[in-house]
Amino acid sequence: MKTLPLISFRNVCKSWNQVTVLENFNLDVTSGELVVLVGSSGCGKSTLLRMLVGLEPASSGDILVSGNPVSGVGKERGIIFQEPRLFPWLTVTENVLLGLANSPLNSSEKKQLALNMLERVQLADFANVLPSQLSGGMAQRVAIARGIIAHPQILMLDEPFGALDALTRHTLQQQLLELHLSTGSTTLLVTHDVEEAVALADRVIVLSPRPGRIREEVKITLPHTRHRDDIAFIDLCRHIRHLITDVL
Numbered sequence: 001m002k003t004l005p006l007i008s009f010r011n012v013c014k015s016w017n018q019v020t021v022l023e024n025f026n027l028d029v030t031s032g033e034l035v036v037l038v039g040s041s042g043c044g045k046s047t048l049l050r051m052l053v054g055l056e057p058a059s060s061g062d063i064l065v066s067g068n069p070v071s072g073v074g075k076e077r078g079i080i081f082q083e084p085r086l087f088p089w090l091t092v093t094e095n096v097l098l099g100l101a102n103s104p105l106n107s108s109e110k111k112q113l114a115l116n117m118l119e120r121v122q123l124a125d126f127a128n129v130l131p132s133q134l135s136g137g138m139a140q141r142v143a144i145a146r147g148i149i150a151h152p153q154i155l156m157l158d159e160p161f162g163a164l165d166a167l168t169r170h171t172l173q174q175q176l177l178e179l180h181l182s183t184g185s186t187t188l189l190v191t192h193d194v195e196e197a198v199a200l201a202d203r204v205i206v207l208s209p210r211p212g213r214i215r216e217e218v219k220i221t222l223p224h225t226r227h228r229d230d231i232a233f234i235d236l237c238r239h240i241r242h243l244i245t246d247v248l
């Protein structure tokens with residue numbers, strides 16, 4: 001018996017005015033999968049996430065979660081954007097605590113969780129400062145902490161590490177992967193970084209340029225932890241890069 005996919009895009013189309021951004025997009029994601037979307041800029045990756053999170057309706061087609069059509073935002077779906085979107089008048093800890101707004105925990109338990117999360121993103125020393133006192137990379141780590149602490153059933157990340165330095169990016173990729181493997185959260189990640197895609201994904205979905213459709217789906221079966229200088233890893237990156245840049 002085939003299990004019901006957790007997420008289904010069925011013949012989803014999206015256009016603004018006369019411009020078709022996505023055309024007959026079909027994708028099923030099983031519970032617990034980590035799926036990475038890659039494709040050239042403007043092919044509709046962010047639009048796909050915004051529709052799944054419920055910020056934007058599809059022009060036609062269906063987007064289903066556990067078989068139910070998405071209508072508006074819901075706490076089982078969370079998103080982390082490329083830019084931090086912190087509240088400037090709240091401290092780092094208070095910003096992270098917003099991720100626990102729907103949690104049944106009491107306030108001291110929430111505070112402890114927030115501090116643990118800040119330690120994981122190496123920001124424990126900045127718990128009580130305002131966002132204006134952080135660098136761009138630090139602010140983004142706060143946003144990542146806020147998104148992850150909410151522990152949504154479906155976690156979406158839209159180029160979350162794009163603005164970070166290489167070392168921080170690598171650390172956070174690893175932490176995202178560990179979190180995913182330990183909690184089994186269903187994760188949809190958009191990235192420009194092909195190595196990030198191959199390091200993390202169960203499946204990489206390569207989109208064609210606008211109107212976005214699936215050009216190819218690349219299953220990544222390499223066991224974790226994946227080594228970026230392995231020949232199989234390098235070959236997969238090369239294949240995906242070729243699919244993105246070789247516009248037919």
Ligand SMILES: Nc1ncnc2c1ncn2[C@@H]1O[C@H](COP(=O)(O)OP(=O)(O)O)[C@@H](O)[C@H]1O
Nearest residue numbers: 016021039040041042043044045046047048210
């Ligand atoms: N609110 C909007 N109104 C009009 N056009 C939009 C809007 N949002 C996105 N677009 C257009 O849709 C296309 C896809 O955008 P986006 O999903 O952000 O691409 P990607 O994330 O793959 O770079 C782009 O051409 C963009 O200009």
Ligand SMILES: [Mg+2]
Nearest residue numbers: 045046047158
């Ligand atoms: Mg985008």
